[in-house]
Amino acid sequence: MSDRLTELEPDETGPKEDRHFVTALARGLAVLAAFGRDRRMLANHEIAEACGLPRSTVSRLTHTLTTLGYLHYVEETGRYRLGSALIALSSVALGGLDVRRIARPALRAVAQAANASVGLGVRDRLSMRYVDCQRGPAAISLNLDTGSRISLARSAMGRAYIAVCSERERAQIYDELCALDPLAWPALRDGLDRAVAEHREIGCCTSFGEWQDTVSAIAVGFHPGGGLPPMSVNCGAPTVITDGRFLMEVARPKLIEAVRGLEGVMGA
Structure with a gap:
């Protein structure tokens, strides 16, 4: 695709x-x-x-x-x-996302501990849009910042969103992806279904070289509340400085804990 x-x-x-x-x-x-x-x-x-x-x-x-x-x-x-x-x-749209300000210290702490880039994202059609990004001390980092857009279906951030969105929205996303490329859809559907199960079983979704060959990332989805749609937080870095094993063993517990503190943070 x-x-x-x-x-x-x-x-x-x-x-x-x-x-x-x-x-x-x-x-x-x-x-x-x-x-x-x-x-x-x-x-x-x-x-x-x-x-x-x-x-x-x-x-x-x-x-x-x-x-x-x-x-x-x-x-x-x-x-x-x-x-x-x-x-x-x-300005009005970002101003309404108070969750960015609330989440920033937790995202920064994960970025420092994992020596990686940590981003907060929302869905933008068949993409994920960064609304905030924090970086660790590594000299080499992902070239992504607020406003950047990445794949919904192949990135860890996008998969985490799909894992926590409603069944109705997920079905709509699947229909759009299928219509976009019917031949590639069966394999992509299998990968997304695995990602949903992965999020449920280990607390995060992964994308090791699937969005970009040189990038490893994990992500966790959550519901901020306050009328906002689901969001997701990723943690990733170029494979030359961080591999999947490090992200799973070191970064994953910290990322899950950080995102757990954002669940429902904006209230009913």
Whole structure:
């Protein structure tokens, strides 16, 4: 299964038979999602390629988003960057995640003890989005930070989310993954089912070289409460400095204990 696990085309984000699904809105949001840490400025043709949309459609969408302040057109380069209206939205969204502030000391302690990167993540379609990240003292660490996006199906963080989400949400995720790549789905389904059982039996999910060949990671999912969706915390590092055995024997107990303290922390 390709990188499209984390890049759904707009028409694929909702079932065609769902009469409540607004395709135009989904396409506009997909345009915004095309930007990232390594794609801070994009031209219409680059956005069209990333979203799988006609350039004429993208031109109308970028014009609308620019008018509303969600995009800013840079005349010198002929490209767009995210606009100031999104800053206000993101500030409100992150401000509502008080769990980040509460979790930070525990995440930092695990990162120091395991000499690894520890991240707090939420689901973003078929990806996991980092909302906080703490690093240990190692000179080499994962190139991930707040806002980074990783695979939902192949990363330890994503698998831990799937392990603790509701049966209904899990079935929806499985349907979307199956539709994305029917041929690869049976093997991927087996791996996800094992991850759910793994989380139940040993308290965490693992991904040793499955998301990236050079990365080992474990993760634990939890329910913060307070109306927030499930979240998960991972602990990982490049395999050159940390292997799976160290993570399981040393980091796992500390990570499980830290996440246990976050369960229901935001209240009813």
